[in-house]
Amino acid sequence: MKLAVLPAPLAGIPWRVILPLTLLVCFGAAVLYSAAGGSLKPYALSHVTRFALFLVMALVLSHFPRDLVRIAAYPAYAAVLLLLMAVEAIGAIGGGSQRWLTLGPLVLQPSELMKPTIVLVLAAFYHSLPAGLVTSWRALVPAGVLIGFPMVLVLLQPDLGTALAIGFGGVVMMFLAGIPAKWFVGGGLAALIGAPLAYFFALHDYQRKRVTTFLDPESDPLGAGYHITQSKIAIGSGGVFGKGFGQGSQSHLNYLPEPHTDFVFATMAEEWGLVGGLFVLLVFGIVLRWGWTVARRAPDRFSCLLAGGMTATIFFYVAINLMMVTGMAPVVGIPLPFMSHGGSSMMTNMICIGTLMMVERWTRKAGHSGLAI
């Protein structure tokens, strides 16, 4: 896939993923431009700027050497965990929950950072785990602890969506690491039993309400079901070709909640129709397929797991958000990667992309040194 016409440094860049991604981000910017009532500010411009910034960061990230990343996994995990605890502590002292950590000019959301970090640390863990122990409890318990800690901390914030994202990332890592399938079946059964218990004892009222309204949105058309109903109206009324750029009444007349963040897909679908929706799905399909290709071609277990986990993390964002806006999942507050306006999710997703590019680079290097698979 090297392009001979490009000079070497540019040829090393994975254009086949960056080009579709840039298209998607520009499309997202167009939608945000419309959502702002036909203005670059406050969404579209900063959206593109952030993408450019984080793309540079991802390219820098992609040059990190493998050993450094592996060695840094545990310290990075510990650092993010500390940040999470710091958020909790500040929230407790400040007398209210919060998710943000303000460090001078930088506003940091440690729970977002935890999503790629959990993938990284589990990749490192399973890499160092002797193959024979994969079926033993020693493959399960430490990983469970590694996943459990941050999940509990994030749940305390309380942020169910991010906690589930972390959990999902962790479980996919376990699965990819080869833990026996029967354990997953058992875990699934436990979840079936645990879910009702969690619903009644662990969830906050507002979260519980989101679940019940997801099951029957019409029961509360002006309350919590409003989000889902209005989102479906926006997507459905767009039809095949949409109402036209800047013509979305649902978003422009404020019927759609959060038209620039969580429900940006509905804003898009109203104006661009099913065609726009399929385009978005196609781009995500290309990105995820590339991710799996990178994972399968990766030279060693650590790289494989790392790439697979990152791909799964992006997938989780996309799937939950799209299922939510189309009325197939409860409203959990997860933005759509590369389209929703927001710095943290852009950063997380670009870290995932950067990591995948990094693994691809390792693969290429390994290939040069004759270790191609």
Add this chain to the structure above:
Amino acid sequence: MRPRFSPSTLAQSFDRRSFVVGAIQGGVGLLLAARMGYIAVAENEKYKMESESNRVNLSLIPPRRGWILDRNGSPLASNRADFRIDIIPDRLQDPDREVTELARLLKFTPVELQDLRDKIDKAAGFQPVPVADGLDYDTFAAVSVRLPELAGVVPQRGYSRYYPTGPAVGHLIGFVGAASREEYEKEPIPLLVTPGFKLGKDGIEKQFEQTLRGQPGARRVEVTATGRIVRDLDTREDIQGKPVQLTIDGPLQDYAARRIGLESGSVVVIDCLTGDLLCMASMPSFDPNSFSDGIGRVEYQMLSQNERVPLRNKVLKGLYPPGSTVKPMVAMSFLEANLDPHETTTCAGGLRVGNRVFHCWNRRGHGRVDMAKGIYQSCDVYFYHFAQRLGMDVIAPMARRLGMGQEFPLPVASQFYGTVPDPAWKLQKYGKAWQNFDTVNATIGQGYMLANPLQLAVMTARIATGNKIMPRLALDKRKPGFESMNFHGDHVQIIQTAMKDVVNGPGTAGRARLPIENVLLAGKTGTAQVVSLNVGSGKGGPWKYRDHGLFICFAPFDNPRYACSVVIEHGGGSGAAYPIARDVMTYLFDPAKGLEALHALEKQWGGTAQQRLDATYAAYAAAAGVDVPPAPADPAAVAREVDAEARAAAAQPTAAATEAVAPAPEPDGASSADNAR
């Protein structure tokens, strides 16, 4: 077999499992695509409609209400363009702050502010609460520019109902108001909860609601989720309701209402040729203009605490013992029973019936009395005497034929029809046999007998013309044909002449003579006792113990054109009633002369009825302050409450009366042979 777990098997496992996860992800992608396709294609129509119904708000424009006209085509109720402000309680975001802010903009007094808060508390939520109307443009504009911070406040241009003669038509026309919850449940159409829409709550406004209502217009506007209007799409004009024309003579109605003055009572005038009700005035009254804006607490308190019951339509719901006004009717029944009008009896001031003495109002006696003198001198003994001879079975049917105890087919909410007692009625009601003294009491319109002023007017018209006049309220250009009452011979003329002499001869109401040449008024006085004489004298003392004053009349006496009844509650005797009848009749024939008399009186009383009502309200409001219990939300319920009390007040005594009624003295006889006063 190879070792189960080695790095290579794990790599294979990774490949397998990554394929599984990738396949699941691909599946989810397909699922999402299918779901999007389903929503956007299969359900496209449904969601397109929902999106349109989100975006487009169809707001109804309340139709202009049809006018209510008097017989000459002048409006008794019309519409006035105005600026108004409503509140939809459900849409208030911070009710307390917004209401306070609004009250400040509208310069509300503390009382008005409290009223507004009560109305909002009681409102159904979706139902608009009228805050103010009849606003000037500056105030309206001041509120309009602050709308962004006043969610749920709805300013609009509209029409409000206007009753030019105010209290004079209050009971007759009724008033309008926003639909109550019950009304909306009975007729659940969006128009009823449209801000600014009002429906008839009482009287003609309620009876002719469907005619007067009209068709609402509609305005399609694009709105945001918070209800802010982005732009107008299109507008359909409303269709004004049809007018309703009444037989009422507007100016006469106003005149009569104002002429009642400080008294509590009613005036009914009926056209003897057509049965048209020219006037149905009941005072004191309320101002339907202010009722139509919703009743304030102070106003409601003032009206409901008034012992003269301004909320009761006395024409239809006031029941009174008719007193001596029944004597022409009783005399007619004697004539029809073949009593010679020249047959006499001697009045010595009283008559023994059984073991009791029944007095004549003139204790010194009238001497020899024939029928004519019995009427114009209102001699009770004449009627005691012949009634005993002819019996109640002669009198009661005549009373009924003349309209007593009847309900008439009029477009009104309810009429109290009173009582015409007879032996069968008493047996059924009290389980006691009819006694001679019951007949004696009935002949002078006391005892069990009760009638409303409308019945007295109809009775007068029927006896004056000898035709079966039916009253009507909706104007119909066709002249109705009335069947004759089939009175024999010159019986009608005998009564006409005797009644003429009440006023123009040696009768009891000489001062009722009309100041108009060639028009002679015929009438009959009546004084109805409210309590027996040992409680009050009937003339003075506490207002509620004073006698009712009644007067029935018609003119001209020999070719009756107009019949009239006047009942003044606790007026102290017929002297309170006949001057009013005289002036009303004068006004009919010569309005200028009538007004001259009225203006002189109003100068003494302190203004017209409207001005006095306003002044009373102002004084009452100043005295009462804010600490007045709130008015009931539904003004129609007010009327129903009053009905209940009225019925209780009009109820029969629980025990049969056994006492003789001592008739109160009739007023002066200007040319009376023996001036008893």
